[in-house]
Amino acid sequence: MIEVRNLTKRYRGGTAVDDLSFTVEPGRVTGFLGPNGAGKSTTIRLVLGLDRPSGGFATVNGRPYASLERPLTAVGALMDAGDLHPTRSVREHLRWLARSNGIGERRIGEVLEATGMAGVARKHARTLSLGMRQRLGVAAALLGDPGVLILDEPVNGLDPEGVVWIRHLMKGLAAEGRTVLVSSHLMSEMALTAEHLVVIGRGRLLADTSTEDFVAAHAGADGGAASLEEAFMRLTGASVEFRSGSGRSGGVR
Amino acid sequence: MSGFVRAAGAEWVKIRSVRSTVVTLGLFAAVALGLGWVVANGFSAGGPAGDALLPVFFGLLTAQLVLVTFAVAAVGSEFSTGTIRASLAAVPSRGRWFAAKMTAIGVTVAVAALAVEMAVYGLVTSVIGDDAAPLTEWWTIEALLGGWIHLTLLSVFTACVAVVLRSTVVTLSVLLPVLFLSGQGLGNLEAIRPVVQYFPDQVGMVVMHMTRPGDPQFGRDYGPWEGIAILVLWTAAALVGGWLAMRRRDV
Ligand SMILES: Nc1ncnc2c1ncn2[C@@H]1O[C@H](COP(=O)(O)OP(=O)(O)OP(=O)(O)O)[C@@H](O)[C@H]1O
Numbered sequence: 088m089i090e091v092r093n094l095t096k097r098y099r100g101g102t103a104v105d106d107l108s109f110t111v112e113p114g115r116v117t118g119f120l121g122p123n124g125a126g127k128s129t130t131i132r133l134v135l136g137l138d139r140p141s142g143g144f145a146t147v148n149g150r151p152y153a154s155l156e157r158p159l160t161a162v163g164a165l166m167d168a169g170d171l172h173p174t175r176s177v178r179e180h181l182r183w184l185a186r187s188n189g190i191g192e193r194r195i196g197e198v199l200e201a202t203g204m205a206g207v208a209r210k211h212a213r214t215l216s217l218g219m220r221q222r223l224g225v226a227a228a229l230l231g232d233p234g235v236l237i238l239d240e241p242v243n244g245l246d247p248e249g250v251v252w253i254r255h256l257m258k259g260l261a262a263e264g265r266t267v268l269v270s271s272h273l274m275s276e277m278a279l280t281a282e283h284l285v286v287i288g289r290g291r292l293l294a295d296t297s298t299e300d301f302v303a304a305h306a307g308a309d310g311g312a313a314s315l316e317e318a319f320m321r322l323t324g325a326s327v328e329f330r331s332g333s334g335r336s337g338g339v340r
Numbered sequence: 341m342s343g344f345v346r347a348a349g350a351e352w353v354k355i356r357s358v359r360s361t362v363v364t365l366g367l368f369a370a371v372a373l374g375l376g377w378v379v380a381n382g383f384s385a386g387g388p389a390g391d392a393l394l395p396v397f398f399g400l401l402t403a404q405l406v407l408v409t410f411a412v413a414a415v416g417s418e419f420s421t422g423t424i425r426a427s428l429a430a431v432p433s434r435g436r437w438f439a440a441k442m443t444a445i446g447v448t449v450a451v452a453a454l455a456v457e458m459a460v461y462g463l464v465t466s467v468i469g470d471d472a473a474p475l476t477e478w479w480t481i482e483a484l485l486g487g488w489i490h491l492t493l494l495s496v497f498t499a500c501v502a503v504v505l506r507s508t509v510v511t512l513s514v515l516l517p518v519l520f521l522s523g524q525g526l527g528n529l530e531a532i533r534p535v536v537q538y539f540p541d542q543v544g545m546v547v548m549h550m551t552r553p554g555d556p557q558f559g560r561d562y563g564p565w566e567g568i569a570i571l572v573l574w575t576a577a578a579l580v581g582g583w584l585a586m587r588r589r590d591v
């Protein structure tokens with residue numbers, strides 16, 4: 088379980104996360120949605136203790152992340168798939184992570200198999216495609232067999248087979264009773280994967296509801312087939328900061 | 341196993357698993373041995389007995405710039421590659437992570453510096469022959485010991501500066517000119533010597549017996565063991581600075 092309470096993060100340029108509160112329950116996949124710059128990645132960094140909140144707090148399984156003695160065995164996180172040393176091999180990357188949390192060597196082989204990375208275990212990170220980096224990030228998140236998974240845009244760069252794979256992986260992990268929080272901009276994919284949604288805009292909570300209710304409440308008004316994409320666009324329209332094309336220019340707080 | 345031991349073990353895996361470690365430490369050995377060999381071949385006996393150590397430390401003093409690059413890159417790459425986020429997610433205690441990082445760098449440098457120093461000493465001794473500095477003399481042992489401690493502490497010092505500055509490039513462009521001062525002789529300028537003589541690299545020259553107290557040009561106001569104490573102070577201050585910088589920082 089992940090709890091976020093009145094979490095606030097102010098940077099010099101403005102407020103990235105604004106008095107945000109929500110709870111991520113175990114046993115289901117929770118989609119973490121919001122337009123570019125909404126504060127999803129910042130919220131995740133705050134939960135993981137990488138950034139210090141300006142106000143409020145976050146806990147994982149009832150405890151601040153920083154107080155976990157072997158955090159990777161409780162929480163697996165994929166932040167930025169590019170966070171790799173270019174000349175370190177896939178296996179060595181997993182090895183230092185495993186060593187840091189007292190995770191056995193055997194587990195490295197298991198997650199390499201589970202993510203389809205066994206064949207490239209000796210390759211340097213520099214030579215990996217984006218999709219392979221994502222898979223390595225997922226392997227790292229699974230390393231400690233954690234009860235809580237936090238995945239920031241894990242679907243990016245995956246091929247169609249990979250998209251289906253990660254969908255089933257996340258659903259399977261949730262079905263085992265784990266807590267799964269996943270951010271994504273791919274609405275059709277989220278509609279298939281997430282049972283529950285936390286939607287934010289400009290750092291504030293816009294919705295915390297089941298996917299079904301969310302679509303029913305916000306889409307289909309003009310008679311068309313109700314989709315998550317349509318519901319999302321309607322709800323977040325007012326809080327989009329970076330709009331392409333002819334619309335008003337965003338970014339003003 | 342304690343959390344610190346696990347974290348230090350992880351940092352050691354990081355160090356040994358990247359190419360730059362092999363490249364920088366290999367270059368460190370090559371420069372130290374190469375220059376030692378060249379200077380030893382030009383060595384002529386007849387001066388004070390301690391002069392036989394000059395070829396040993398001439399190479400090491402130059403090669404320390406490469407050694408420092410290793411220490412700085414071991415820290416700087418965490419920030420430039422974004423690995424720091426994974427590192428602190430795995431080891432959320434900032435103090436523990438910092439201590440583990442500095443321990444891994446310090447031990448790696450200590451082992452490499454000792455091995456290379458002994459190799460250079462062996463090479464220079466075989467070139468110079470009968471006039472070489474004997475290991476039976478205390479001043480030889482003192483200089484070798486001091487040189488080893490200097491190289492290790494200087495590396496930890498620069499690694500701490502890299503933690504504060506969060507960048508390999510920035511750290512090296514600040515530190516290398518300072519560490520080049522000895523080569524450029526700025527430490528000998530009367531006007532600034534009272535201050536500059538306490539800079540870590542200048543202390544290194546004293547510790548390695550490259551200068552003697554009272555020497556009009558290269559003389560410093562302290563001896564080798566006082567020099568080691570000065571280096572310990574520099575390193576301690578840098579460790580405090582690095583820890584303060586890590587303690588509350590967003591990554
Ligand atoms: N270190 C930082 N310093 C200053 N501002 C920051 C920093 N990190 C994030 N921000 C700002 O905080 C806001 C939220 O950014 P964040 O990366 O959390 O959004 P996001 O929801 O993950 O967006 P995306 O969908 O594009 O990944 C943005 O306006 C961003 O510019």
Ligand SMILES: [Mg+2]
Pocket residue numbers: 127128129239
């Ligand atoms: Mg993001």
